[in-house]
Amino acid sequence: MNQANLSRLCTVSRRTFMVAAAGAAAGCATAPKGACRAAAGAPIALPPLPYGQDALAPQISAQTLSFHYGKHHQGYVNTLNKLLPDSPFAGQSLEAVVCATAGSAEHTAIFNNAAQVWNHTFYWKSLAPAGSGGAPSAELAAAINAAFGSLDACKKALSDAALTQFGSGWAWLVAKQGAVSVVKTPNAETPFTQKGTTPLLTIDVWEHAYYLDWQNRRADYVKAVLDKLMNWSFASANYAAAQNEKSC
Numbered sequence: 001m002n003q004a005n006l007s008r009l010c011t012v013s014r015r016t017f018m019v020a021a022a023g024a025a026a027g028c029a030t031a032p033k034g035a036c037r038a039a040a041g042a043p044i045a046l047p048p049l050p051y052g053q054d055a056l057a058p059q060i061s062a063q064t065l066s067f068h069y070g071k072h073h074q075g076y077v078n079t080l081n082k083l084l085p086d087s088p089f090a091g092q093s094l095e096a097v098v099c100a101t102a103g104s105a106e107h108t109a110i111f112n113n114a115a116q117v118w119n120h121t122f123y124w125k126s127l128a129p130a131g132s133g134g135a136p137s138a139e140l141a142a143a144i145n146a147a148f149g150s151l152d153a154c155k156k157a158l159s160d161a162a163l164t165q166f167g168s169g170w171a172w173l174v175a176k177q178g179a180v181s182v183v184k185t186p187n188a189e190t191p192f193t194q195k196g197t198t199p200l201l202t203i204d205v206w207e208h209a210y211y212l213d214w215q216n217r218r219a220d221y222v223k224a225v226l227d228k229l230m231n232w233s234f235a236s237a238n239y240a241a242a243q244n245e246k247s248c
């Protein structure tokens with residue numbers, strides 16, 4: 001990846017991040033272009049959950065959330081904050097760290113932990129307590145219909161991606177140049193490092209996301225999330241932000 005592409009990616013991602021993970025890098029929201037950096041030495045913060053730990057039950061229990069958020073997500077934050085001070089990325093925003101380390105064999109550990117911090121913040125926002133996630137906006141619904149034919153077919157594509165991701169990873173609804181599609185990523189990989197790609201929603205399919213509630217039944221967990229917990233209002237806001245992107 002050359003520096004020009006990296007710069008464009010980070011410009012796109014910074015805008016996405018402001019919508020997707022507001023609170024994780026609050027300073028980015030008012031920073032001038034090119035100056036989205038945390039204060040030197042400032043640790044990467046664990047953003048608060050957007051709901052109570054029991055708010056997603058029974059599809060996702062409070063026990064799962066307490067481990068998933070309080071141990072796994074917190075663990076990625078802690079590890080990242082141990083790795084960053086002695087790296088070239090000290091003081092950078094979370095998003096900038098992800099952009100700078102994507103595809104770098106030299107900085108795999110930093111990328112894995114930084115991307116997992118970002119992915120989990122995005123995942124919490126992709127979920128909403130049953131009955132509160134809204135529906136796709138008219139603009140997003142039109143894009144979904146154009147790509148899949150219906151919202152149900154879009155959910156089927158998300159389910160297929162989630163169930164065919166071998167091992168740990170993520171299923172995503174993304175937008176690129178106005179068109180929506182479903183992609184899956186392994187381990188910590190995240191689609192916002194791809195040029196012009198804006199994540200809209202994600203489903204975590206690491207076993208730690210569902211094993212306490214559903215054991216090995218990933219299909220049941222994915223169905224429960226898609227039927228009850230998807231935050232289409234969040235996806236709609238991300239889609240609207242993607243429409244204003246000019247550079248990629």
Ligand SMILES: [Fe+2]
Pocket residue numbers: 068072120204206208209
């Ligand atoms: Fe997870």
